[in-house]
Amino acid sequence: MTQTVQDRQAARTQIAKWRDNGLTSCLVPTMGGIHDGHLALMDRARTVADRVIVSIYVNPTQFAASEDFDSYPRELGADLTRIGHRADIVYAPANLYHPLHATQVNPAGAALGLESEFRPHFFTGVATIVLKLLNQLPTDFAIFGQKDFQQLVVVRQLVRDLDVPVEILDHPTVRGADGLALSSRNIHLSADHRAIAPQLFATLCTTAQKLQTGTRPESAVADASDLLRRSGFTSVDYLQLCNPEDLQPTEIITTNARLLAAVHLGAVRLIDNIALGDVT
Incomplete structure (x- = not known):
């Protein structure tokens, strides 16, 4: 008990x-x-x-x-x-x-x-x-x-x-069926914003694929940030490729390299991340 x-x-x-x-x-x-x-x-x-x-x-x-x-x-x-x-x-x-x-x-x-x-x-x-x-x-x-x-x-x-x-x-991060990372703050998302929110994970996955097929990190990250804004996110605090051990920015593409992002949807701030090797 x-x-x-x-x-x-x-x-x-x-x-x-x-x-x-x-x-x-x-x-x-x-x-x-x-x-x-x-x-x-x-x-x-x-x-x-x-x-x-x-x-x-x-x-x-x-x-x-x-x-x-x-x-x-x-x-x-x-x-x-x-x-x-x-x-x-x-x-x-x-x-x-x-x-x-x-x-x-x-x-x-x-x-x-x-x-x-x-x-x-x-x-x-x-x-x-x-x-x-x-x-x-x-x-x-x-x-x-x-x-x-x-x-x-x-x-x-x-x-x-x-x-x-x-x-x-x-x-590992636990996600909803649509890919949105579970968070206590998700309850504050409006219905419209809840429909947009899974695009954060989807964009991280697309970016990871681009990086693993040769797109330069600077270009891939810039494209991803622009896509998030066009998808309806209010703003993007950061989207960055990092060394997973010390979180220093990196351009070295390994399966363990980590994409980390923080965005705003209205008044709600969402964070998410994936290892490049999570996406094949």
Whole structure:
């Protein structure tokens, strides 16, 4: 039976008991708004660990004042119903920051560029809250989705650089039947914008094919950005081919090279990415 806890010490005590009994555990960090993508992470966690902990916390420090912190989905009851028996513990603290909190993690490396060009606050908030969660919940594994690929690379960098004793796992992006990457923010798309949204994934796939058949990256990316605008997207923040290890821009075509994109559809911002080898 899934246990819901708000107290960090209660969660830590349970993890210690599991470890004393020879049981491994995996953390699935979320901000709620649980959808099938999150459930896939939980199912994967269950295959690698004996016990699964899901955290639910909408982290205020990764939102700018102009962003959607206030409207981000918060329905704990519905989230718990969706999670069902997939987790042994759901950690749902009311607040993870001390009233006098004054310390931040400011990552460089893979955190520079892409998202940071448009949301300069974002990875400081992400890195700080992830480190807090990994300290509070010392599991053997933690799993993140590939949909937020830059976040995944930044978290791996954080764990490596700060010697955090946890193994970071990843899971492929979960998509709807039309290719749209699942996201808690998709509920805010209007019907018209929801019909346009799958063109982001389709454009990434077409661009990957062009790159693998000899089109120069600069030309392929420019064409893709133009196509997205003509398809009805309000604006394109970025569309870039990157080295998957450090997310530096690259013109070297390999199956692991990653196309990453961020676009706006009205008031909703969508991100997506694919490895070139995902498309044949």
